[in-house]
Amino acid sequence: MSAIRVPIVEKIFDANDQIAHQNKQLMAQNHVYAINIMASPGAGKTSFILQTIKHLQSEFKIGVIEGDTAAVTIDADKVAAAGMPAVQINTGGECHLDASMISNALPQLPLDELDLVIVENVGNLICPAAFDLGTTINLLVASVPEGDDKPYKYPNIYRGLNVLVINKTDLKPYVQFDMDYFTRGVQLLNPGLTTFPVSCRTGEGIAPWIEWLKAEILASRQG
Amino acid sequence: MHELSVTESILSIASEYAQKAEAKKVTDIHLVIGRLSSIVDDSVQFYWDFVAEDSICRGAKLHFERIPAMLKCQDCDFTYEITERLTPCPKCGGYNTAIVSGEEFYLDSIEIEKEEVKNP
Numbered sequence: 001m002s003a004i005r006v007p008i009v010e011k012i013f014d015a016n017d018q019i020a021h022q023n024k025q026l027m028a029q030n031h032v033y034a035i036n037i038m039a040s041p042g043a044g045k046t047s048f049i050l051q052t053i054k055h056l057q058s059e060f061k062i063g064v065i066e067g068d069t070a071a072v073t074i075d076a077d078k079v080a081a082a083g084m085p086a087v088q089i090n091t092g093g094e095c096h097l098d099a100s101m102i103s104n105a106l107p108q109l110p111l112d113e114l115d116l117v118i119v120e121n122v123g124n125l126i127c128p129a130a131f132d133l134g135t136t137i138n139l140l141v142a143s144v145p146e147g148d149d150k151p152y153k154y155p156n157i158y159r160g161l162n163v164l165v166i167n168k169t170d171l172k173p174y175v176q177f178d179m180d181y182f183t184r185g186v187q188l189l190n191p192g193l194t195t196f197p198v199s200c201r202t203g204e205g206i207a208p209w210i211e212w213l214k215a216e217i218l219a220s221r222q223g
Numbered sequence: 224m225h226e227l228s229v230t231e232s233i234l235s236i237a238s239e240y241a242q243k244a245e246a247k248k249v250t251d252i253h254l255v256i257g258r259l260s261s262i263v264d265d266s267v268q269f270y271w272d273f274v275a276e277d278s279i280c281r282g283a284k285l286h287f288e289r290i291p292a293m294l295k296c297q298d299c300d301f302t303y304e305i306t307e308r309l310t311p312c313p314k315c316g317g318y319n320t321a322i323v324s325g326e327e328f329y330l331d332s333i334e335i336e337k338e339e340v341k342n343p
Contacts (some may be wrong), residue, residue, distance in 0.1 A: 002339060006244050007332045012232045012254075096225055126261050127225040152309045156261050159326070187318045188294075188309055 016131055019099035023106065023134030030111040033217045034119065034135035036097075038157060040150075041123030043143040044167040047200035049118055053084060055210045060115040060217065065089060065105045067097040067122045085109055096127035099134055115217060125150070129157040136220065137162035144168045148178045151185030158189040163196070165209065170199040226266040230274050233267070236330050241279050246335035249280040253332045258292040258305070259325035283333075292325030 011017070027034050039045045053062055064086040087105045089097060102119065109117065119135055121128045138161050142150060145168055151158050158164075164186060172179075179197075186193055194212070198205035233252065241249045256262050264287045275281050292305040296312035297319040303312065305325070311318045 003250065003334055003336055004244065004246075005332055005334050006240050006246075008236065008240050008330045009332075010236050011329045012229055012236070013328065015232060015235070094225075094228070098228065130225060130229075130261065155259060155309055159322075184311070184318050185309060188311065188320050189322075191319065 013130060013132070016099045019103050020132040020134035023099055023102050024136075026103075026106060027111070027117065027134070027136070030114070031221055032111055032114050032117050033220050034117040034133075034137075036119045036121060036128075036133045036135040036138045037141060038121045038125075038128045038138065039123060039141035039143075040125050040146060043123070043141045043146060044200050045120050045123065045141050048141050048165060048167060048198070049120060051198075051200050051203070051206050052118065052210070052213070055206065056116065056213070057084075059214070061113055062116045062118065063087075063109040063111075063114045065102065065109070065117065065119045067091055067101070067120055085114075091122060095122055095124050096131050097121050097133060098131040102133045102135075125154040125157050129154075129160060132160075137216075139163040139165060141165045141167050142182075144171045144177045145175050148176075148182035149185075151182065151189060155189050158186055158193075161190055161193060163194050164190075166195065166197045167200055169197045169205060170202050226263060227270050227274075229262060230267050230270040233271075233330060234274050234278060234280055237280050237283070237333050238278055240333060241335055244335055245337060246279060247338055248336050249283040249333050250336055251284050251286060251334035252280070252330065253286045253288065253334075255288045255290060255327050255329050255331050257290040257325040257327035259322065260328040262328060288331070290324050290327050293323040294320045295323045296320050 037045050037049065056062060062084050064084050066086060066088045068088060068090055087108045089101050089105055091097065119133060140157060140161050142164060196205060196209040198209060237249055237252050268285055271285055275283060293302055294305060295302045296315060296317050298317040299312060299315040301312055301314040302323060312320060
């Protein structure tokens with residue numbers, strides 16, 4: 001027997017990244033703009049998605065992929081009740097969605113008829129950050145009551161973001177949340193990140209997000 | 224928590240290269256993990272024995288090389304290490320920084336054993 005060292009130097013997430021790339025191509029072929037929405041549990045992902053659907057559904061055809069750790073259909077039902085084609089992925093306790101789950105879900109949506117696919121990731125600030133899904137953008141819904149230290153404690157998730165939404169701004173008078181401290185932390189990780197402070201409850205701040213997204217979807221069609 | 228799928232990926236990459244190299248068994252696996260990548264060594268190690276049990280990698284020892292998290296201030300060019308928490312530049316207080324290292328996560332190499340090929 002002889003011992004031999006075999007050099008590899010391969011990223012552990014390569015397999016996932018390759019499937020993510022295929023997802024991206026499939027959606028580009030169908031002229032679909034896709035958003036991966038991440039957040040901690042209770043930050044308001046579902047409310048944010050429902051607000052977004054409400055403001056866009058007259059102009060765009062939207063599909064939703066819901067990631068859940070258990071076989072509950074509450075979120076998918078809410079979305080389906082809003083009249084959107086929705087696919088639910090039960091991750092069976094897994095803490096994140098990965099590219100292969102999206103690749104299995106995409107054929108269940110009428111992609112050729114859709115303009116926008118919204119993916120609701122599992123509520124978690126750690127694991128989803130590691131798995132690219134192949135969406136056009138990655139978006140995080142942070143929220144005021146979670147505290148202003150989150151970028152400092154969960155740096156990874158802020159690194160890969162294209163858009164940051166800070167939800168529940170209506171609660172600012174009631175909780176300690178130093179917006180400057182929060183945004184400086186974000187700046188350290190992701191300089192110049194596009195950010196929208198919103199309140200899904202009052203609707204405040206939703207309009208600029210919707211305008212931004214509309215322009216993005218239209219621009220992506222030209223590109 | 225995603226260490227299980229991570230461990231499965233490590234096994235699949237290591238096994239693929241071991242087969243290509245016509246290994247009889249894999250004895251060591253060298254991983255490089257940046258301190259900013261949210262991977263817990265102990266957790267990977269914990270899953271490893273179960274995941275690798277029926278494979279060519281059974282019994283292989285995992286080695287973790289940790290890469291420090293280094294930030295470089297874009298205002299004063301000072302480079303500093305983050306150990307506990309993310310902090311602004313300790314020299315000038317600036318927030319205009321770039322991450323230099325610490326986000327690595329890859330399989331660097333494996334060590335294998337092969338049957339001796341007898342020379343004619």
